[in-house]
Amino acid sequence: MTTAQLDKLKLELRRGVLVLAVLASLKTPHYGYSLRKQLHEAGVDIDEGTLYPLIRRLADQGLLDSEWQQGEGRERRYYHLSELGAELLEQLIQEWQTLNGAVTPLLTGNNDKENN
C-alpha cells in the first residue's frame, strides 16, 4: 500500500471521529485556536485548515452557536454546542460506543491470530 492510499484511508477514518471530538470539546465555549490547543492536548492532532472550516460547517448546520467577544485587545469568535448539537452529540456518543464495542473484539481477534 502506498503512503497516499494510507493517508486517504486515515483521513476517512478520522473524518467522523473529528466531528465527534469537536462537538464534545465545545460543551464549553472555545475560539478556533483554543479549541485546536485543547484537542492537541487531548491527543487529537488536527491542522487549522481542517478544523476552522469544520467548525463553520457545524455552525451552519445549527449544531454550534457562536458569538464575537472582545478579549486581550482584539475580537475572537467563540463557539459552543447548541441545543440541537447537544441532542445529536448524545446520540453520536451512543453510536460511537456501540461501534467501538463491536469493532474492538474484531481488531483484537485479528491481533490474536497474528500473534499465534
Next chain:
Amino acid sequence: MDMVERYIAAVQRELPEDKRDDIGRELKANILDQIEALEAQQGQFNDSDVSSLLISMGHPRDVAITYYPPKPLIASSLMRLYASTLYMVLGVLFVISVIEVTSTWLGGSSMGIIRFVFAIASDFINSAFFAFSAITISFAVMSRSQTNENKPRTCRWSPEKLPTASKSWQHIGLDNIFTDLATLLFLILLIWYPLWRNDSNSLFSTEALQILRWFTPVIGVAVVHSLWQLRVRLWSASMLWLNIGVNTAFLVVSLILMQTQVLQIETLPTLDDWGINVAQYGINTILIAVAVISSYEVIRDARRIRRL
C-alpha cells in the same frame, strides 16, 4: 501585519460576496491567534516568520475552498440521469443527422463518400453542441434547486419485479442500440427515397429494389425491436429469438442480393467503367459483411438462449 491583511484579501477575493466579510473576519482572528502563540514560543516574530506561517496555511485559493467548497455543476445524485439523458439525446441526434444528410445526398447533391461523412459529422456536431448546452444548463438549474428534502424520486419499483439478469451479456449497451437504429433508418431511407421524391432515381436496380421493398417490414420489426431494447435494456429469450429471426432474414436477403445486380448503372453517370466496377465490388463486400455479421449474431444468440 500588512502581509496578513493582503493574504486575507486574497482569500476573500475567491469567496462569494456575502461570505467575504464573515470569513475574512474569522480568518484574521485565527491567524492573529497563531501568530500570538508562535510569538510566545519563539520570543520574536518577524515578517519572514509571518510569511512562513502564511505559506504553511496554503494558497489563498485553497484556503477559500476549505471555507467555502465549490458546489459541482451537476449534483452527484443527478449525475447518472444526466449521463443517460446526454447519451440518449445525442444518439437520437446522430440518427437524425444521418437521415438528413442522406436525404440531401439522395436528392441529387453531388458529394463523395468523404464529404458525405463530413456532412454527417458537421450536422451532428452543430445539433449536439446545442443539445449538450441545453441539457447541462437544465441539470445545473435542477442541481441548484435541489435540497435534501427535494431529492429526485426514482420510479416506483419493487424487488419482485426486477428482471433476472444473471449474465453480464444480457445488458444491452445504448451505443449498440443507437448504432442499430441509425443503420436501419439509413437503409429504409435508401430503399424508399424515390417514393417521396419523384424526381430522383433509386440507386438500386429494379430487381434489387423489389427485393428490398419486400424486406422493409423486417427492417420495421428490427426498428421496433431496437426501440423496445431502449426501454428494457436487457436480453430475454423472446428478444433473442426475435433477433435470430431478424438476422436470419438479413442473411437470406444479402445472399439473394449477391446473386443479382444490385446497383442501377444509369444512376451513376459520373462514374467510368472502372468506377462502376469499384462500386459493384463495394456493394458485394458490404453484402458479404452483412451476411457474416448476421450469421455470427444468429449463432451467438442461439448459444445465449441455451445458456439462459
